[in-house]
Amino acid sequence: MKVLTITTALLAAAFLVAPALAQEGATAGGTQTAASSYSCDPNTCKLPNCLCASTSPPGGLQPKDTPQFVVITFDDSVQSKLLQTAQDMLNVKNPNGCPAKGSWYVSMEYTDFSLVQQWYANGNEIADHTFTHVGSPSAQEIAAAKSMLHEYGGVPYGKIKGFRAPFLNYTAETLSNIQQQGFQYDTSSTATVDDCFWPYTLDNGMANDCWTGICDAGKVKLPGVWELPMYAVMDNANTPQLMDVYLAGSVSDVTGWSNNNFQRHYNGNRQPFGIYVHPTHLTNFPGTPDASSLKNGVVSLIQSLAGKPDVWFVTNQQLLQWMQNPVPNSQLASQPYMQCNVPNTGKEICNGLENITISADGVASGGLLQNCNFNTTNWHTCYNCPSSAPSLETPVPSASLQSNDPNYRKPVPDNCDSIWWDPVVGQCLCTDSSCAYKDTAVPSSKNSTNGTSASGSPSDSKTGSAANAITPIYGILVTSVLAGLTGLLL
Ligand SMILES: *[C@@H]1O[C@H](CO)[C@@H](O)[C@H](O)[C@H]1NC(C)=O
Ligand SMILES: *[C@@H]1O[C@H](CO)[C@@H](O)[C@H](O)[C@H]1NC(C)=O
Ligand SMILES: *[C@@H]1O[C@H](CO)[C@@H](O)[C@H](O)[C@H]1NC(C)=O
Ligand SMILES: *[C@@H]1O[C@H](CO)[C@@H](O)[C@H](O)[C@H]1NC(C)=O
Ligand SMILES: CC(=O)N[C@H]1CO[C@H](CO)[C@@H](O)[C@@H]1O
Numbered sequence: 346m347k348v349l350t351i352t353t354a355l356l357a358a359a360f361l362v363a364p365a366l367a368q369e370g371a372t373a374g375g376t377q378t379a380a381s382s383y384s385c386d387p388n389t390c391k392l393p394n395c396l397c398a399s400t401s402p403p404g405g406l407q408p409k410d411t412p413q414f415v416v417i418t419f420d421d422s423v424q425s426k427l428l429q430t431a432q433d434m435l436n437v438k439n440p441n442g443c444p445a446k447g448s449w450y451v452s453m454e455y456t457d458f459s460l461v462q463q464w465y466a467n468g469n470e471i472a473d474h475t476f477t478h479v480g481s482p483s484a485q486e487i488a489a490a491k492s493m494l495h496e497y498g499g500v501p502y503g504k505i506k507g508f509r510a511p512f513l514n515y516t517a518e519t520l521s522n523i524q525q526q527g528f529q530y531d532t533s534s535t536a537t538v539d540d541c542f543w544p545y546t547l548d549n550g551m552a553n554d555c556w557t558g559i560c561d562a563g564k565v566k567l568p569g570v571w572e573l574p575m576y577a578v579m580d581n582a583n584t585p586q587l588m589d590v591y592l593a594g595s596v597s598d599v600t601g602w603s604n605n606n607f608q609r610h611y612n613g614n615r616q617p618f619g620i621y622v623h624p625t626h627l628t629n630f631p632g633t634p635d636a637s638s639l640k641n642g643v644v645s646l647i648q649s650l651a652g653k654p655d656v657w658f659v660t661n662q663q664l665l666q667w668m669q670n671p672v673p674n675s676q677l678a679s680q681p682y683m684q685c686n687v688p689n690t691g692k693e694i695c696n697g698l699e700n701i702t703i704s705a706d707g708v709a710s711g712g713l714l715q716n717c718n719f720n721t722t723n724w725h726t727c728y729n730c731p732s733s734a735p736s737l738e739t740p741v742p743s744a745s746l747q748s749n750d751p752n753y754r755k756p757v758p759d760n761c762d763s764i765w766w767d768p769v770v771g772q773c774l775c776t777d778s779s780c781a782y783k784d785t786a787v788p789s790s791k792n793s794t795n796g797t798s799a800s801g802s803p804s805d806s807k808t809g810s811a812a813n814a815i816t817p818i819y820g821i822l823v824t825s826v827l828a829g830l831t832g833l834l835l
Contacts, residue, residue, distance in 0.1 A: 382560045385549035393669035394569055398545040398552035400614050404671035412674045413610065413656045414617040414664050416573075417447040417647070418532075419624050420474060420509065420588070422455035423464060425703040427624040431464075434622075434644055437651035437658060441678035443685035445651070445658030450474035450509040450532075453493050453735070459701055459714050459725035461498030466697030466764045468685060470660035471500045472507035473528070476737050480514035484522040488788075489740035491526065496741045496756070497717075497726040499697070499763030502527075503786035507661055509533050513575070513587075517565045520547065524567045527786050532661055534559075536574035537585045538609075541616050544573040544668050571668070573661055576619040578606045588621045596642035603646050611656075617664060620647065657683075690774040694767040695727035713769070715754065727768050728754045759784040 385397035396403060402411040419431050435445040448470035451461060454477060465471045475482045476489040487508065494500050506529035510519055515533045523531055534553035536542055542552055547567040551559045553574045559565060577585035580602045586593045590603065603620075610618045620643070627640040650656055655674045659667075666682040677683055693699050695713035702710055709725050716723070717730035729744035746753045755771030757763045762782040765775040 382555065382562060383550060383552040385545075385552075390546070390548055392671075394546070395548045396543075396545045396571075396668065397549065398542040398572075400541055400543070400616065402615055402671065403543060403668055406671055406673060408613065408615045410673040410675070411615040411655075411671075412667070412677050413615050413653070414667070415620065415647075415650055415656060415658050416617055416661055416664060417445070417620045417622075417658060418509075418661070419447060419449045419622055421450070421452050421478065421623055421625065423449060423451055423460045424455060424457055425460060425707045425709050426628050426630070428460050428464065429703070430624040430628045430640060433640065434620075434624075434627075434647055435469075435658065436644075437648055439657050439659075439683070440654050441683060443683065444468075445647075446470070446660045446663065447658070448472055448507065448660045448662070450507070451490065451494060452476070452478040452511065453490055453740075454478065455722060457709050457724040458493070458497035459697070459709050459711070459727060461494060461500065462697035462727060462763060463701050464697070465498065465500050465504070466688070470507065470662050471498065471505060472509065472661070473505060474509050475511055476740060478511040480510070480512040481516060482511065482519060482522075484526070485737060487519075487522055488526055489735075489737055492740045492788075493735060497724075497728055499727060499757050499766070499768075501757065501759075501762055501782065501784045501786070502788065503784040504762070505786075506530060506665075507532060507573075517559060520551075520565055520567060520570065524570045528570070530571035530573055530661065530665060532573040532575060534572060534574045535577055535585065535587055536616070537577050538579065540574070541576065541610075541614075542574055543614075543616055544571050544665065546571050571665060573617075573664070575621055576606075576610070576617060578602050589623055589626055590620075591622075591639050591643055592626060596638060600642060600646055604649075607650060618650075659683075688764045688775065688780065690765055690767070692767070692774065694765075694774065695769070696764050696766070697727070698764070701725075727763075728756060759787050 383398060387397045390397050392403065402408060417434060431447060431449070435447050437445045439445060446469050449464055450472050452474045461471055471494055473487055473490045473494070475486040477486065479486055491502065491505050494505055495502050508523045508528050508531050510533040513533045513535070515531070520531055534551065536553055540553050545552065547565055547570045550565045551572060553572065575587055577587045578590050580586050580593060586602070591599050593599065594602070607618050610616050622643065627636050627643060629636050651658070657677065663682050667677070672680065687698065688696070690696065693713065695711070700711040700713050704710060713727060714725040715728070715730050716725055719734040729746055731742040732745045733742045735742060744753070754768040756768070757766045760783050761773035762780065765773055765780055767774055
């Protein structure tokens with residue numbers, strides 16, 4: 346395997362060209378020297394609760410026996426057309442015959458919560474991408490999104506385990522916030538070549554994005570919280586491309602880079618390979634350029650990776666289950682978290698698997714759905730609409746119906762998963778051990794969406810000068826991405 350050395354000078358150049366290349370966090374850093382401040386002793390840091398950053402597979406597995414995971418992730422709002430794009434991308438099978446699964450990092454604006462539930466009930470992952478998609482998000486931004494995904498999307502708190510920072514712009518304080526709010530992992534950092542680490546715990550700090558100063562001693566130390574680096578595709582100029590790689594070149598260029606980098610992982614140490622998209626770019630909307638060829642390129646790439654006996658398309662949660670107890674590829678098919686039994690409730694209960702239809706104009710509907718209309722946004726839920734539009738301060742306003750109203754929907758209790766919960770009758774349709782669920786992650790006060798009382802760790806501070814230097818670039822992207830979205834979707 347050819348090892349590429351990226352110099353700081355090259356990196357600087359990469360950032361300058363970033364706006365022309367792609368979207369948020371498309372390019373990223375990673376120097377050989379920067380990671381030297383990371384140190385971790387594998388004799389004391391042991392699975393399942395601790396793992397040192399390493400380019401080698403966990404559990405002492407040989408690369409040839411290690412599954413090649415591919416994670417496909419989607420960012421921002423969940424809407425019917427975007428969901429269709431995601432489903433088209435995931436239309437491949439794993440070696441055990443189960444469908445590919447993906448992770449969605451959901452921001453709240455324009456999200457249709459009935460589709461959040463549908464995505465979740467189909468075995469995919471729902472994760473937190475803040476309320477209003479702000480860089481450097483407050484604890485309140487993170488907590489508000491989690492509350493809404495639970496209240497209106499029916500996702501148990503304990504199943505919302507992941508976080509990704511908007512614009513991939515996080516600080517030590519962001520990471521400390523997600524730990525305080527009980528998240529299991531962050532996936533906002535970048536892995537290039539030298540720092541192409543398998544997921545690791547933050548007991549000994551960060552080992553990626555070191556050029557920002559985040560790896561400095563004592564800066565981040567969060568026992569038990571996992572970091573899942575995002576794996577960059579190095580293009581022909583050795584510029585790391587991270588998100589929406591399809592925007593950085595022609596379909597054939599992007600396919601070539603992606604295949605080369607996939608092979609680097611597959612023939613190397615089998616680190617996970619990532620395909621990170623904003624599905625809005627791959628979806629046709631009236632009045633915007635035809636996205637079909639972009640989408641077809643990505644779909645073809647995914648289909649070309651599928652079908653190998655050791656290539657698995659998983660959610661980040663599935664990947665973490667494997668990380669904590671790594672088994673050889675030959676044993677992966679039978680792991681409980683790799684099964685695909687569809688819950689059979691014997692009854693239509695608005696669990697997301699049934700009764701949501703998408704009309705030609707891209708509107709979700711179904712007899713059991715509640716329609717929550719607040720002028721600028723119109724979304725659906727299996728639960729109660731709020732009496733006023735959710736806001737950052739009050740993400741979950743009181744229900745529009747009184748609890749004694751015959752049409753009042755019963756919220757998912759902490760001893761049932763929404764895929765078996767009938768919110769109309771208020772009944773858990775599965776109680777045996779195969780589906781027993783107890784949510785231990787319910788916030789102590791459901792009110793406390795204001796974030797947490799504790800402040801960040803004393804060592805928190807702004808990220809280093811390198812990060813500040815790229816702020817204007819991100820700023821431009823923020824504006825144009827948001828402007829694009831609002832234009833499209835309002
Ligand atoms: C990124 O985070 C830094 C540090 O908190 C902040 O100054 C900057 O405004 C953020 N950038 C964006 C695009 O939000
Ligand atoms: C959806 O549910 C409603 C109410 O139970 C029912 O009337 C309707 O026929 C269902 N639609 C489908 C496609 O099953
Ligand atoms: C929730 O917030 C309201 C208004 O701030 C307050 O009156 C109520 O006591 C809180 N409930 C809990 C359980 O903290
Ligand atoms: C939310 O947090 C802010 C700042 O910590 C505080 O001033 C405010 O009173 C809090 N609001 C609620 C409802 O707890
Ligand atoms: C600004 C605006 O469109 N307001 C409308 C919001 O919805 C209510 C109820 O449908 C209307 O009465 C308002 O005019």
